[in-house]
Amino acid sequence: MSPDTSTEERHEVVLTVNGVAHEVSLPARRLLSDALRHDLGLTGTHVGCEHGVCGACTVLLDGAPVRACLVLAVQCEGVEVTTVEGLGGPDGSLSPVQQAFAECHGLQCGFCTPGFLTTVTAGLRDNPTPTHEEAREMVAGNLCRCTGYQNIVKAVERAAVIAGDATAEEAR
Amino acid sequence: MKPAPFAYHRPGSLADALAILAGDPDAKVLAGGQSLVPLLSMRLAAPSALVDINALPGLADITVTDGRVRVGALARHAAVLASEEVRRHQPLLALALAHVAHATIRNRGTSVGSIVHADPSAELPAVLALLDGALEVASVRGTRVIPASELFVGPLESALEHDEIATAALFPVLPAGAGVAFEEIARRHGDYAMCGVAAVVDGDSVKAAYVSVSEVPTVVDLTGVPDADLGEAALARLDPADDIHATAAYRAELVRVLTERVVARARGEAAA
Ligand SMILES: Cc1cc2nc3c(=O)[nH]c(=O)nc-3n(C[C@H](O)[C@H](O)[C@H](O)COP(=O)(O)OP(=O)(O)OC[C@H]3O[C@@H](n4cnc5c(N)ncnc54)[C@H](O)[C@@H]3O)c2cc1C
């Protein structure tokens, strides 16, 4: 028989996601991936394997890519969470990484894409001019069942160019 | 795949964390969660409570003192891998950590957690065993230091008592003139290895430790063994097994090939 969960203790947690604070009440066992999708309705974060292997659920915690399926939501009080919904501009414009994935056909069904976008966004922030090898390594922890990866790696390299141009533009 | 219900504690001091653990024999420590949370989700583990140690102060430190690299329990794999000091004083740590999962997992998983977890396919237990390191642990009864030789009891089983928290791992620094090397073969880079070998050469002494080819990290003394016999000498002490990733025979072949290669490289590093 499954345990009676109606009396399960709930925790009041403030989740700060893409700069917005959300007060939620949830059981300790709620994974961050489920809290984002079910409690906050932010279904951009996808859930594939739920044990850390596929990378679809990757979000940024204080800027660092982390598997949302391997973190409990109760652990995230006081942490800045960035999901795929937070990558674009406030006007709905695409970020350089999103633009590059669109241009290079870095996605087909799009299931894996949110995890790639968050991972690459952080990767290019830490290494704005990756070599081809480094671009491959940057996405090595994410699975895609459609594209065959070639266009994803191209998109990483293209995103570096777009972001570099934007930085040069600002400096002018 | 959802965890069964559990109580959640996030103590702010080590004393509080130890008291909670001592009071609940079914409670478990939560560090980086990169091994524990999958086990919870698959319901291979269903503890009554989790004691989250992520808010404990001072445990993320990485220091080099008294001839040892001391890695605190909250030092993430990524921080240890990025540390120049660690690389300078014990290069084997960085060589092995580059093979531990992917960067995203390393951002969260802790090096100490990986040692306590004692997976025979994990790199760091083999490194700790090879270097003859130790684990510092605390409980309400006090503190103790467990040498690596007594730490790994069985697959996924370490000598920690249920109410103990590991506070740091101690890796002896590399003596001047000694050399280390690490190599592994995995189906895909970042996956658990089908076979991994770490070696340290210091003067005439040659030692190697193995990943994924025995139930606990096994250190083999290869001092004085002729190069052509290195692989067989190692295999005499190991027990490669069949699984979905590789046959026992293939793993044995990897032991032969990698042992020769890694010992040669460690010799090269020692001479350099
Ligand atoms: C996709 C994927 C691939 C991976 N690949 C590899 C790999 O190739 N090589 C590898 O070595 N690892 C790999 N890992 C595991 C990873 O290294 C984990 O970080 C590590 O095994 C456990 O560390 P943790 O901090 O996440 O511990 P947790 O998951 O929090 O805990 C693991 C266990 O150790 C106990 N524990 C943890 N810390 C302490 C402490 N300080 N005191 C007492 N008990 C403690 C917990 O109670 C639990 O039983 C992989 C993980 C994933 C998800």
Ligand code: FES
């Ligand atoms: S759903 Fe989290 S890694 Fe696959």
Ligand code: FES
């Ligand atoms: S685009 Fe379909 S899984 Fe990657």
